[in-house]
Amino acid sequence: MTNHLYIARTLSDDAMGRAHELGLPVVVGVDEPPTRERLLADVAGATAAVVTLTERVDAEFLDAAGPNLRLVANVAVGFDNIDVAEAQRRGVAVSNTPGVLDDATADHTFAMILAVTRRVAEADRFVRSGTPWVWGPRMFVGLDLSGGTKLGVIGIGRIGRAVARRAQAFSMTVLGYDPQYEPGDRVDGVRMLSLPDLLAESDIVSVHVPLLPATRHLIDAAAIASMKDGAYVINAARGGIVDEKALIAALRSGKLAGAALDTFEGEPHVDPELLEIESVVLQPHIASAGSATRSRMCLLALDNVREVLADREPVTPVLAH
Ligand code: DGY
Numbered sequence: 261m262t263n264h265l266y267i268a269r270t271l272s273d274d275a276m277g278r279a280h281e282l283g284l285p286v287v288v289g290v291d292e293p294p295t296r297e298r299l300l301a302d303v304a305g306a307t308a309a310v311v312t313l314t315e316r317v318d319a320e321f322l323d324a325a326g327p328n329l330r331l332v333a334n335v336a337v338g339f340d341n342i343d344v345a346e347a348q349r350r351g352v353a354v355s356n357t358p359g360v361l362d363d364a365t366a367d368h369t370f371a372m373i374l375a376v377t378r379r380v381a382e383a384d385r386f387v388r389s390g391t392p393w394v395w396g397p398r399m400f401v402g403l404d405l406s407g408g409t410k411l412g413v414i415g416i417g418r419i420g421r422a423v424a425r426r427a428q429a430f431s432m433t434v435l436g437y438d439p440q441y442e443p444g445d446r447v448d449g450v451r452m453l454s455l456p457d458l459l460a461e462s463d464i465v466s467v468h469v470p471l472l473p474a475t476r477h478l479i480d481a482a483a484i485a486s487m488k489d490g491a492y493v494i495n496a497a498r499g500g501i502v503d504e505k506a507l508i509a510a511l512r513s514g515k516l517a518g519a520a521l522d523t524f525e526g527e528p529h530v531d532p533e534l535l536e537i538e539s540v541v542l543q544p545h546i547a548s549a550g551s552a553t554r555s556r557m558c559l560l561a562l563d564n565v566r567e568v569l570a571d572r573e574p575v576t577p578v579l580a581h
Contacts, residue, residue, distance in 0.1 A: 412462025
């Protein structure tokens, strides 16, 4: 087929309905990630491609799509699955879905903070194990969030600020690092610090930056060593931002009290060592998985398709970095 709208994964019901109103034949992949072979075959000749973070969009993909392709619309705010520079070199626009998933992602980040500090997942596993138990003053004791516990938010963009608001509602002290701001600035009640100062002062460090060459392994062995003993690391951004081997070593040694991960370096592969550690909460990349949020993400991707088909700019274009 040529001049079709290729959709790699089944979208929300409302978005699937909308896709058929855009005036192009629609080729839909499958609910599971398509094989690379199937992806390259189905995208051939497409005018626009709606993809998710499980599809790698690179020179091979763009070659397979061919010269009709005008837009790659990612159903995610992160776009490290796409070689944006290569797309733009070929005149193919790229869009993402910023702004519509901030609250859902911040909610889930906070759920992970609570789950790891108050040992929710661990205690659930304990009850399910059938181990006899009786209430005790030292049982499953975790970290109090209120009363000055310091949350360090790395990346004070939309999602980082939404996480900060939730932490403030829990009476936490919120510290921030973002290269856009100077240490000493205050942003929405967040005291901005240098990265070394944030790492040294925070009880919990949560990352909310895109995965870029500059942010790969931002939380590495040295960063972890500079953190407080007994601190926590939270990652609902992208797997490569935290050096998983260094994290595992710090959890095993007790340097870190815990971690909560929604994303993984080799996703969807999860390092088997992580599965053995009680103090880590593991999630299958679901931070944005509110039903209304997922619908908004899918519809925004299609809004971008509609604009490009009408010879206008995408609503939410991404720029090569
Ligand atoms: C994103 O949007 O980048 C998330 O990781 C998936 O919602």
